[in-house]
Amino acid sequence: MTPSVPAPSATTPSAPGPADLLITGCTALVHDEHEEIAFVEDASIVVRGGVIEAVTREARLPDAALRIDAHGQLAMPGLINCHTHTLVALRGIAEDLAAEEWFNDFIWPIESNLTERDVELGARLACAEMIRGGVTCFADHYFSMDAVAAVVSESGLRAHLGEAFFSSQGAEGRERSLEFALRQRGGAGGRITTALAPHAPYTVDDADLAATAALAREHGLPVHLHAAESRGQTDTSLARYGRTPIEILQRAGLLDNEPGLLIAHGTGIIERDLPVLAGASGPVAVATAPRGYLKFAWGPTPVRALREIGVPVGLATDGAASNNSLDVWESMALTSLVQKSSEGDPRWLTSRQALHHATLQSARAVGLGERIGSLAPGRRADIVLVDLSGPHTQPVHDLAATLVHSARAADVTTTIVDGRVLMRDRELLTLDLPTTVAELGERLAALVDRGHGRRIQEYDT
Numbered sequence: 393m394t395p396s397v398p399a400p401s402a403t404t405p406s407a408p409g410p411a412d413l414l415i416t417g418c419t420a421l422v423h424d425e426h427e428e429i430a431f432v433e434d435a436s437i438v439v440r441g442g443v444i445e446a447v448t449r450e451a452r453l454p455d456a457a458l459r460i461d462a463h464g465q466l467a468m469p470g471l472i473n474c475h476t477h478t479l480v481a482l483r484g485i486a487e488d489l490a491a492e493e494w495f496n497d498f499i500w501p502i503e504s505n506l507t508e509r510d511v512e513l514g515a516r517l518a519c520a521e522m523i524r525g526g527v528t529c530f531a532d533h534y535f536s537m538d539a540v541a542a543v544v545s546e547s548g549l550r551a552h553l554g555e556a557f558f559s560s561q562g563a564e565g566r567e568r569s570l571e572f573a574l575r576q577r578g579g580a581g582g583r584i585t586t587a588l589a590p591h592a593p594y595t596v597d598d599a600d601l602a603a604t605a606a607l608a609r610e611h612g613l614p615v616h617l618h619a620a621e622s623r624g625q626t627d628t629s630l631a632r633y634g635r636t637p638i639e640i641l642q643r644a645g646l647l648d649n650e651p652g653l654l655i656a657h658g659t660g661i662i663e664r665d666l667p668v669l670a671g672a673s674g675p676v677a678v679a680t681a682p683r684g685y686l687k688f689a690w691g692p693t694p695v696r697a698l699r700e701i702g703v704p705v706g707l708a709t710d711g712a713a714s715n716n717s718l719d720v721w722e723s724m725a726l727t728s729l730v731q732k733s734s735e736g737d738p739r740w741l742t743s744r745q746a747l748h749h750a751t752l753q754s755a756r757a758v759g760l761g762e763r764i765g766s767l768a769p770g771r772r773a774d775i776v777l778v779d780l781s782g783p784h785t786q787p788v789h790d791l792a793a794t795l796v797h798s799a800r801a802a803d804v805t806t807t808i809v810d811g812r813v814l815m816r817d818r819e820l821l822t823l824d825l826p827t828t829v830a831e832l833g834e835r836l837a838a839l840v841d842r843g844h845g846r847r848i849q850e851y852d853t
């Protein structure tokens with residue numbers, strides 16, 4: 393595939409007894425001591441207790457309860473969808489519309505019909521799609537999140553979950569978000585992390601944002617919200633309040649939250665916001681989902697400017713209602729291409745930089761930068777195997793470029809989380825997809841009915 397590159401993170405297996413999982417003969421995507429992307433040919437990965445014990449080229453390997461021969465395949469850290477909404481039942485429900493029409497005439501009227509069962513079925517379908525696409529962790533910001541947490545437990549995926557709320561719900565919405573975060577934190581055998589999830593500065597008022605910041609500090613919770621989604625939102629905020637959405641978050645104390653703040657989209661982040669973000673005393677990250685921005689004719693997330701001030705930018709898809717898929721491979725390719733176009737610089741964003749955003753930066757965005765995001769000893773064993781033998785990926789001259797610009801979600805053959813195989817040879821092992829699709833289809837007519845005239849919220853920015 394590529395000339396052999398030494399693996400600075402590789403070690404020799406040392407623990408006694410059989411391993412839980414042994415992957416042999418793969419090319420492994422690793423990070424060196426400078427976090428640069430490297431590839432190690434003919435590598436083996438040893439997993440014990442859900443943790444990577446070694447990435448090694450040693451010939452002497454331990455026995456294992458499960459052994460996967462990965463010759464001809466690439467092993468890489470599982471992809472992370474840093475911002476999504478798992479109700480995929482709204483995929484393609486409203487196309488070729490401006491954001492205000494999309495929200496007010498379709499999405500928010502339909503979401504007023506939601507039942508917990510709708511959310512559960514949508515989450516099951518979404519998790520199946522993500523497993524098949526090599527996503528091992530996702531950040532979901534939605535409603536009826538106990539149902540989503542149950543599906544995460546069932547599917548074997550890792551997730552960062554928050555119960556969304558609006559100020560129009562009163563204090564009850566904020567309290568429900570807190571109760572969910574405390575109840576589900578550490579769930580699914582530790583695979584669930586949680587966040588407080590105010591919807592956005594344009595639907596959550598200053599008092600509620602400040603109260604959220606206080607609750608986050610008190611309970612050690614991160615916060616996940618939409619902010620500066622578009623330049624139009626930023627312009628409206630400046631006209632109405634004299635502050636950008638980012639400055640509103642600063643005033644509320646959310647940029648100083650020690651457990652972290654994850655901002656979805658950020659295409660409306662402007663130059664005056666950069667020193668504000670750079671001065672944050674808590675970790676701040678941005679999730680970018682470029683396909684939806686292209687559909688809404690929004691500008692790009694300013695990835696280069698954020699990188700220069702040390703703000704991680706993770707990759708995301710947003711929900712299928714706006715993105716039409718939960719394909720993080722597509723997000724990775726589009727992020728690279730859109731950044732080249734918007735910056736007028738073909739040397740930015742390189743394929744290796746895009747892979748860094750897809751791995752370590754995405755892990756940091758969801759607060760798991762010390763646990764996942766790289767194939768290295770001590771990291772959780774969230775691993776995907778990718779078959780690059782198809783005609784659309786051959787020949788391979790630059791393996792990083794092949795992964796970013798030629799590979800597809802369907803090239804993922806095996807998906808592993810915490811050392812557990814969730815898909816092998818394209819066969820889902822944890823979810824019953826036909827039953828889910830059938831039941832969801834039966835419920836669609838009631839779900840998408842808009843004749844009642846209700847909306848859960850008003851989009852006015």
